[in-house]
Amino acid sequence: xxxxxxxxxxxxxxxxxxxxxxxxxxxxxxxxxxxxxxxxxxxxxxxxxxxxxxxxxxxxxxxxxxxxxxxxxxxxxxxxxxxxxxxxxxxxxxxxxxxxxxxxxxxxxxxxxxxxxxxxxxxxxxxxxxxxxxxxxxxxxxxxxxxxxxxxxxxxxxxxxxxxxxxxxxxxxxxxxxxxxxxxxxxxxxxxxxxxxxxxxxxxxxxxxxxxxxxxxxxxxxxxxxxxxxxxxxxxxxxxxxxxxxxxxxxxxxxxxxxxxxxxxxxxxxxxxxxxxxxxxxxxxxxxx
Numbered sequence: 257x258x259x260x261x262x263x264x265x266x267x268x269x270x271x272x273x274x275x276x277x278x279x280x281x282x283x284x285x286x287x288x289x290x291x292x293x294x295x296x297x298x299x300x301x302x303x304x305x306x307x308x309x310x311x312x313x314x315x316x317x318x319x320x321x322x323x324x325x326x327x328x329x330x331x332x333x334x335x336x337x338x339x340x341x342x343x344x345x346x347x348x349x350x351x352x353x354x355x356x357x358x359x360x361x362x363x364x365x366x367x368x369x370x371x372x373x374x375x376x377x378x379x380x381x382x383x384x385x386x387x388x389x390x391x392x393x394x395x396x397x398x399x400x401x402x403x404x405x406x407x408x409x410x411x412x413x414x415x416x417x418x419x420x421x422x423x424x425x426x427x428x429x430x431x432x433x434x435x436x437x438x439x440x441x442x443x444x445x446x447x448x449x450x451x452x453x454x455x456x457x458x459x460x461x462x463x464x465x466x467x468x469x470x471x472x473x474x475x476x477x478x479x480x481x482x483x484x485x486x487x488x489x490x491x492x493x494x495x496x497x498x499x500x501x502x503x504x505x506x507x508x509x510x511x512x513x514x515x516x517x518x519x520x521x522x523x524x525x526x527x528x529x530x531x532x533x534x535x536x537x538x539x540x541x542x543x544x545x
Contacts, residue, residue, distance in 0.1 A: 259296035266308040270394060270421070273309050277419045278396055280305040285421055287329055290357070290365035291373045315423060320345040324389075324428040329369070329421070333362035345429045348387065348454060351438040352379040358446040372422045374407075374414040374477075377448045379440070381408065382478040386454055386470035389427045395420035411476040433465075434458045435539025437531045440472065441523055443514065449473045450515040451523035455535040459543060463489045467499070467532060474507050474524055481506050483532065491536045496529040503528050 263280075267273040277283050284303035286292060287310065295301040309315070309329065316330040320341030327336055333356050336342055336349065343350040356362055356370070356379050370380045371391055384391075385404045392401050393416055402415060409415050416422060430436065440452030451473050458466040464487050471479040486502035487495045509520035 260299055260302040262296075262303055263305045264308065265305060266311050268311050270312055270423075273307055273312060273421060274394065274396060274419065276305065276307045277421070281418055283307050283418070285309055287369040288332065288365040289369075290361050291369065291375065291378075309421065317424075318342065322429060324426055325349055327367050327425045327427070329366060329423050331367060333365050333367055333370075334359070336367050337362065346387065346427045347430060348383055348436040348438060348456065349380075349427050351436065352383045352454060355379055355438065355440055355449075355452070361446075368422050368425045371407075371425055372414050372416055374412050376408075376411065376475060376477050376479070377473040379438075379449075379452065379472060382452070382470040382472040382480070383438075383454060384425065384427065385478045385480050386456060386468060387427050389425060391422050392424040392426070393417075393420040393422050399423070408477045430456075431458065433460065433539060433543055435535045435537065435542055437534035437538055439527055439531050439534070441527070448514070451520050451527060453524065453527040453531045455528075455531040457532060457535040457539050459536065459539040461543075462540065464491060464536060465489070467535070469499075469503060469528060469532060471503070471507060471524060474509050474520055476510065479507055483528075487532070491533055496532060499532060500525040500528045 265276050282303050283305040286306050286308045315328040317328040318331050318336055318339050319326045325342050325346045333353055337353040370378050390401050390403050407414050435457050438454040440449035442449045454470045456468050467483045467487055469481050481503045483499040486498040509517040511517045
């Protein structure tokens, strides 16, 4: 199927891009296009105008420092994944990006674009929520920062206004004494996961002091669950069972053409145990280094 007809503009400045959006309430922003173009082709989206921001200067940066990782709107997944500073400052970003689709898509798709597309089956929205990050957007009223807690408001729906452009994402640095891990299960490599889990575990010696887990392809928005009380400070088989029970008490797995709700719940249970254990081991290793 071909997209519905639309006008196309390729502004050379951010101001021109904002003017184009303001003049067309049904306009869409095109960056990497790896999420938007399939929707256009299936006519699940039919914007009157496509505003291509790829010619805008200064939006392809990747900066990693002591505070965290800042990623510009035009930075491709592959570039972020290849940056050693990102892997050092916030390794969960790199772990998750390695699971995003295929290399061809990572070469073109943008990390910020994936975040504001707000797909709960995608890796990066869940990672941003687990880490407590944010997205900076610019619009007619200037620049503002949207905390991730306020970013996702429904399935494939973010709190950006129609005349705003996301210009940068921020992922906080990994704190000392904290480990991370990520794993997902898909029918075929590169497909959307049937279930994916990321975990962030803080330790003091061999005792767990804090653990949070993020889930993708389970609920209709990116989901994060605090498992600290369920673990009770330890990583044992019994504690991991309690953690999985606690997660499933909050999550609402759904049935679709890829998996039943029961199977997703089973995957969430298995991956919770695996990923929390791996994050704990990572935290212990970093603490002993």
